[in-house]
Amino acid sequence: MLRLFAVQGTWNYERMLGVGMGYAAEPLLEDLKAVDPVRHGEAVARSAEFFNCNPNLAGLALGAVTRAEYEDIPGPQIARLRTALCSPLGAMGDELFWAGLVPALMGAALVGVVLGAGWWAIAGFILAYNGIRLWTSYWSLRLGMQSGMRVGSAIGASWLPRAIELIGPVAAFTIGAALPLVAAWFLTAFGWPAGIGAAGVAMAGIALTRWFAPFLTPVRFALAAMIFLVILRRVGV
Amino acid sequence: MIELSPEVVIPLLVWGTLVGLDLVSVPQAMISRPLVAGTVAGWLAGDVHTGVRVGVVFELFALDVLPVGAVRYPDYGPATVASVALGAGSYWQLSLGLSVALGLVLAMLGGWTLQLVRRSNARAIQSRAAALAAGESSAIRRLQYGGLLRDACRGFTLTLLGILLAIVLKENARLDEQTHLALTLVAIGSSLAAAANGAFRSSGRSARFKWLAAGAGAGVLLAVLA
Numbered sequence: 001m002l003r004l005f006a007v008q009g010t011w012n013y014e015r016m017l018g019v020g021m022g023y024a025a026e027p028l029l030e031d032l033k034a035v036d037p038v039r040h041g042e043a044v045a046r047s048a049e050f051f052n053c054n055p056n057l058a059g060l061a062l063g064a065v066t067r068a069e070y071e072d073i074p075g076p077q078i079a080r081l082r083t084a085l086c087s088p089l090g091a092m093g094d095e096l097f098w099a100g101l102v103p104a105l106m107g108a109a110l111v112g113v114v115l116g117a118g119w120w121a122i123a124g125f126i127l128a129y130n131g132i133r134l135w136t137s138y139w140s141l142r143l144g145m146q147s148g149m150r151v152g153s154a155i156g157a158s159w160l161p162r163a164i165e166l167i168g169p170v171a172a173f174t175i176g177a178a179l180p181l182v183a184a185w186f187l188t189a190f191g192w193p194a195g196i197g198a199a200g201v202a203m204a205g206i207a208l209t210r211w212f213a214p215f216l217t218p219v220r221f222a223l224a225a226m227i228f229l230v231i232l233r234r235v236g237v
Numbered sequence: 238m239i240e241l242s243p244e245v246v247i248p249l250l251v252w253g254t255l256v257g258l259d260l261v262s263v264p265q266a267m268i269s270r271p272l273v274a275g276t277v278a279g280w281l282a283g284d285v286h287t288g289v290r291v292g293v294v295f296e297l298f299a300l301d302v303l304p305v306g307a308v309r310y311p312d313y314g315p316a317t318v319a320s321v322a323l324g325a326g327s328y329w330q331l332s333l334g335l336s337v338a339l340g341l342v343l344a345m346l347g348g349w350t351l352q353l354v355r356r357s358n359a360r361a362i363q364s365r366a367a368a369l370a371a372g373e374s375s376a377i378r379r380l381q382y383g384g385l386l387r388d389a390c391r392g393f394t395l396t397l398l399g400i401l402l403a404i405v406l407k408e409n410a411r412l413d414e415q416t417h418l419a420l421t422l423v424a425i426g427s428s429l430a431a432a433a434n435g436a437f438r439s440s441g442r443s444a445r446f447k448w449l450a451a452g453a454g455a456g457v458l459l460a461v462l463a
Contacts (some may be wrong), residue, residue, distance in 0.1 A: 176452020
């Protein structure tokens with residue numbers, strides 16, 4: 001299971017997570033070598049082919065494919081299973097982790113930092129995220145191994161779809177709460193005029209980066225605004 | 238102002254390398270989140286408060302990023318570490334703007350180096366395509382360790398470059414106090430815009446937007462009471 005944490009170690013635009021999945025599959029396929037060395041070679045080759053999904057749910061595909069290899073399912077059928085799992089595991093994992101859990105916990109951590117929790121807020125974020133992720137990795141690998149070719153229906157019947165529905169509003173709430181708190185935390189040190197200036201920059205940033213997206217990213221906007229400001233100061237404005 | 242001696246720089250380099258690796262390759266334990274990376278970097282540099290402030294600003298920028306599929310995004314981890322190295326030991330109101338400017342340039346550079354590593358990984362895989370097709374486990378292992386090493390080198394180089402630039406800026410940046418203050422306000426405003434943009438995009442016009450608005454209301458209330 002630990003190898004799943006390095007599943008993106010060889011990320012590239014051709015096979016994406018493919019080689020990382022092969023690396024994670026290696027110890028799981030070891031027993032196949034003694035039973036059927038030819039099949040083992042084919043399974044190892046298949047394990048490193050193109051694959052992409054959210055890394056935190058990769059265990060579902062890894063477990064299911066490994067079980068299918070041991071059950072002597074024909075190779076093309078296993079390749080189709082891998083391909084079929086890419087999109088749903090990518091979409092569900094991204095919704096659950098990148099658009100849900102990470103902003104939810106980070107929003108809470110930011111609120112904690114602003115309210116004076118300091119290291120505790122940061123330690124809480126790290127422990128909560130990694131605890132949930134560790135358990136999800138264990139659960140996903142086990143469910144994949146138990147389900148094999150029927151992993152699709154097993155995912156549908158699991159807690160995943162419900163958790164995705166619940167985590168989105170939590171993330172929105174904590175980020176919503178964090179933003180005014182962080183703004184006040186920074187700007188009270190400067191007084192009202194400076195605060196209004198920073199708010200003006202924020203409003204301009206929101207409007208311009210939406211109008212001129214994708215060219216004008218927030219990073220480009222910030223750098224452009226800073227360069228503009230330094231030029232204005234140099235010419236004496 | 239804290240001097241960037243070897244006793245400070247070496248731990249920062251190690252931390253920046255780990256943070257660079259964590260973003261994509263291993264272990265994705267979220268130590269690469271700017272809030273975490275910045276706070277620990279501040280502790281290593283002897284100024285936790287600046288680390289937290291810099292970390293929060295870059296965290297707001299990072300909240301705009303949704304790292305899905307093959308999307309390209311800035312790498313804020315080593316950038317945050319270098320920014321903290323620049324700002325440590327100074328009044329945050331004066332140093333934050335310039336630190337964030339350095340960090341944003343490094344973050345963009347970091348995003349570009351991620352593409353380089355990914356292309357380099359692809360070339361390594363092509364060179365071992367026959368061994369992969371033959372099902373050689375040793376080829377997979379070598380590719381994996383090679384990929385991790387390339388990413389570690391990327392994180393190390395990025396952090397080193399950032400710290401060198403921080404040393405140069407510490408010595409040579411000649412800006413008056415008003416400009417420093419204004420840069421800090423621009424950095425704060427821009428980071429809030431980035432986070433708000435990310436939040437609006439994620440919420441859309443769904444029920445999630447109502448939760449965002451409710452959260453903002455609670456945040457305003459807490460800010461008034463705190």
